[in-house]
Amino acid sequence: MSSTRPSGSEPGHDVVIVGGGVAGLAAAWRTARRGLSVAVVDPAPGSGATHAAAGMLAPVSEVTYTEEPLLRLGLASLATWPAFRAELEDESGAELDYRTEGTLEVARGTDDMAVLDDLAAFERTLGLRVERLTGRECRSFEPMLSPSVRGGLLARDDAWVDPRRLVRALLTAFEKAGGTLVAERAAGIVLPGRGSPSVRLTSGGTVPAGRIVVAAGSWSAALLPGLPVRPVKGQILRLRGPRGFLTRCVRGLVHGSPAYLVPRGDGEIVLGATSEELGYDARVTAGGVYELLRDARELVPGLTELELAETAVGFRPGTPDNLPLIGPTGPPGVLAATGHGRNGVLLAPVTAEAVAALLTGGAVPEAALSCDPGRFHS
Amino acid sequence: MSSTRPSGSEPGHDVVIVGGGVAGLAAAWRTARRGLSVAVVDPAPGSGATHAAAGMLAPVSEVTYTEEPLLRLGLASLATWPAFRAELEDESGAELDYRTEGTLEVARGTDDMAVLDDLAAFERTLGLRVERLTGRECRSFEPMLSPSVRGGLLARDDAWVDPRRLVRALLTAFEKAGGTLVAERAAGIVLPGRGSPSVRLTSGGTVPAGRIVVAAGSWSAALLPGLPVRPVKGQILRLRGPRGFLTRCVRGLVHGSPAYLVPRGDGEIVLGATSEELGYDARVTAGGVYELLRDARELVPGLTELELAETAVGFRPGTPDNLPLIGPTGPPGVLAATGHGRNGVLLAPVTAEAVAALLTGGAVPEAALSCDPGRFHS
Numbered sequence: 001m002s003s004t005r006p007s008g009s010e011p012g013h014d015v016v017i018v019g020g021g022v023a024g025l026a027a028a029w030r031t032a033r034r035g036l037s038v039a040v041v042d043p044a045p046g047s048g049a050t051h052a053a054a055g056m057l058a059p060v061s062e063v064t065y066t067e068e069p070l071l072r073l074g075l076a077s078l079a080t081w082p083a084f085r086a087e088l089e090d091e092s093g094a095e096l097d098y099r100t101e102g103t104l105e106v107a108r109g110t111d112d113m114a115v116l117d118d119l120a121a122f123e124r125t126l127g128l129r130v131e132r133l134t135g136r137e138c139r140s141f142e143p144m145l146s147p148s149v150r151g152g153l154l155a156r157d158d159a160w161v162d163p164r165r166l167v168r169a170l171l172t173a174f175e176k177a178g179g180t181l182v183a184e185r186a187a188g189i190v191l192p193g194r195g196s197p198s199v200r201l202t203s204g205g206t207v208p209a210g211r212i213v214v215a216a217g218s219w220s221a222a223l224l225p226g227l228p229v230r231p232v233k234g235q236i237l238r239l240r241g242p243r244g245f246l247t248r249c250v251r252g253l254v255h256g257s258p259a260y261l262v263p264r265g266d267g268e269i270v271l272g273a274t275s276e277e278l279g280y281d282a283r284v285t286a287g288g289v290y291e292l293l294r295d296a297r298e299l300v301p302g303l304t305e306l307e308l309a310e311t312a313v314g315f316r317p318g319t320p321d322n323l324p325l326i327g328p329t330g331p332p333g334v335l336a337a338t339g340h341g342r343n344g345v346l347l348a349p350v351t352a353e354a355v356a357a358l359l360t361g362g363a364v365p366e367a368a369l370s371c372d373p374g375r376f377h378s
Numbered sequence: 379m380s381s382t383r384p385s386g387s388e389p390g391h392d393v394v395i396v397g398g399g400v401a402g403l404a405a406a407w408r409t410a411r412r413g414l415s416v417a418v419v420d421p422a423p424g425s426g427a428t429h430a431a432a433g434m435l436a437p438v439s440e441v442t443y444t445e446e447p448l449l450r451l452g453l454a455s456l457a458t459w460p461a462f463r464a465e466l467e468d469e470s471g472a473e474l475d476y477r478t479e480g481t482l483e484v485a486r487g488t489d490d491m492a493v494l495d496d497l498a499a500f501e502r503t504l505g506l507r508v509e510r511l512t513g514r515e516c517r518s519f520e521p522m523l524s525p526s527v528r529g530g531l532l533a534r535d536d537a538w539v540d541p542r543r544l545v546r547a548l549l550t551a552f553e554k555a556g557g558t559l560v561a562e563r564a565a566g567i568v569l570p571g572r573g574s575p576s577v578r579l580t581s582g583g584t585v586p587a588g589r590i591v592v593a594a595g596s597w598s599a600a601l602l603p604g605l606p607v608r609p610v611k612g613q614i615l616r617l618r619g620p621r622g623f624l625t626r627c628v629r630g631l632v633h634g635s636p637a638y639l640v641p642r643g644d645g646e647i648v649l650g651a652t653s654e655e656l657g658y659d660a661r662v663t664a665g666g667v668y669e670l671l672r673d674a675r676e677l678v679p680g681l682t683e684l685e686l687a688e689t690a691v692g693f694r695p696g697t698p699d700n701l702p703l704i705g706p707t708g709p710p711g712v713l714a715a716t717g718h719g720r721n722g723v724l725l726a727p728v729t730a731e732a733v734a735a736l737l738t739g740g741a742v743p744e745a746a747l748s749c750d751p752g753r754f755h756s
Contacts, residue, residue, distance in 0.1 A: 293671075
């Protein structure tokens with residue numbers, strides 16, 4: 001994060017990307033790799049929704065499998081994750097804590113089990129490897145699971161990654177590819193009558209750009225008024241325990257809410273997440289923390305002994321149809337890459353690929369065509 | 379907190395008090411006021427058990443009323459709190475957020491109510507003003523109380539104070555009275571064959587003392603081996619809400635554990651507290667936070683909307699009989715003032731009075747005679 005230049009003196013770039021979360025940085029890296037001169041404007045890369053994110057790469061879950069375009073997009077991105085990860089780790093020299101032990105989706109009652117059976121049947125039609133497990137089998141995989149777990153599904157193709165490591169690796173790879181980080185806050189986009197647009201900084205300087213990509217998450221509508229993106233507040237907890245307390249991601253429906261536990265290699269366990277339509281209310285609340293702990297505890301009772309190491313709030317960029325906004329937004333030379341909701345980490349590779357293709361004239365991945373922001377203009 | 383002197387060059391003092399929590403600072407202030415030269419050794423006054431404390435001045439509660447000597451000590455201290463407070467605010471120029479709206483002890487079932495009736499009868503024999511309230515009356519006093527509250531007791535003589543303000547005020551008053559803060563950590567006590575003892579600092583210096591008072595809370599046994607004091611871990615939460623969300627302290631027995639909510643003038647609400655025999659385990663745990671929120675929520679459901687502003691751990695200095703240790707400890711010239719358990723703030727005035735009397739030859743308050751550490755030597 002060393003490439004900051006003094007404001008007011010920014011040279012022009014082929015592309016200026018506003019927002020250094022996973023979407024913006026992944027797009028920046030892939031675009032720089034294609035030979036364009038790219039700058040990312042962000043005072044603190046990875047400090048937005050990415051900072052709170054758990055990092056599951058799980059396109060199919062009980063909450064999304066009825067949304068087909070989103071599901072196809074997620075599957076397309078998941079398919080490219082292994083190559084994306086290998087290249088990124090290679091170029092950055094960093095490790096992402098990319099884990100592939102799979103997700104265990106557990107059921108505690110007969111009703112839950114019926115829901116999981118439907119889900120399993122659906123996943124198999126997609127060619128995904130899903131195994132139906134008894135409660136006993138679930139506990140043999142994850143001994144910390146509650147005795148009340150009646151059965152589950154092991155989704156072997158689900159993986160996960162540490163979003164904070166991901167941001168650091170993307171930033172390193174981006175800078176190694178010749179990219180520039182402008183560690184300042186964007187105040188707006190200047191669209192002259194003719195000529196190229198530029199990004200105005202809160203410090204007063206401007207960054208001239210051939211083209212601009214707005215990847216500012218839920219704040220993107222402040223730069224592109226009318227863009228249908230809104231903040232969906234998520235509260236999320238990080239526990240610290242002994243390594244191996246859990247090996248797999250564990251998910252389950254508790255009190256009607258999806259709860260998940262995502263273990264990292266260093267013993268951290270991420271408990272997520274609330275979903276609240278409260279605008280930019282950044283408070284960690286007593287009720288949010290209570291419900292996350294209550295629900296996770298019903299899946300894994302022994303977590304009560306672990307340290308509560310962190311509470312955090314993130315604002316997922318939500319859209320009316322839960323699909324991202326990737327593509328032209330109206331003003332000439334200005335693209336969007338936002339609206340990824342709870343799927344920013346999963347969708348980073350396909351988003352990067354789509355943005356790079358839009359900027360360099362390549363083929364946009366087919367699954368990403370449904371993300372054209374123009375769908376809200378008709 | 380400016381009176382630090384370079385180590386190694388400390389002048390002698392009539393009295394050196396090790397530990398700048400409420401007990402040590404209150405004793406230091408009162409002793410300095412009697413004309414002795416006093417130093418307090420503490421690298422961070424008020425950062426121990428005092429930092430976590432809620433600050434209730436409530437000698438009678440369902441957990442202590444069977445312990446008569448402790449109860450008499452608490453009542454004696456409570457009686458002196460108004461004068462202690464007035465003098466302290468006057469001399470320090472600081473406000474303690476001393477509040478006297480009383481405590482509402484609530485019951486949720488018939489069994490609970492019977493317990494409270496016994497408690498009320500007992501409190502009346504002590505001459506305390508206690509009112510039996512219906513559930514409706516409870517809610518008219520505190521509208522945020524749960525509809526499940528069936529009745530309660532209003533203890534009008536209970537008060538409370540902000541322990542963090544209390545520490546700052548005591549430190550100011552102590553220094554105004556000529557006292558010296560040595561902002562270093564004590565490593566041990568040096569007891570020469572003849573002559574005066576001194577306090578050895580971890581920095582290598584020493585502080586010569588006429589007499590020494592060990593007021594280092596649960597860490598006191600490290601300075602006075604064999605002193606029967608142990609850490610009792612308490613986890614405690616601080617919420618932030620609108621002013622007036624609660625007016626009174628609210629207490630209740632939930633799932634067999636005493637839960638309390640202590641409101642401050644600025645909208646802070648302290649939720650306490652766990653009581654764990656785990657040595658110096660300083661971790662905030664998922665289970666501790668969960669249980670505190672769960673229990674408090676059953677008394678005041680609306681607190682779920684408030685910000686969870688702070689989690690903290692403190693180590694109460696516990697003793698085998700729950701009474702403090704105030705007085706000579708064996709080695710000549712060395713006194714103890716520790717072992718206050720969950721009652722350090724309540725007992726600060728009587729402790730200060732007893733220590734000052736022991737050091738200057740005055741009369742020790744009668745209720746404090748039961749605190750002689752010699753009771754464990756026979």
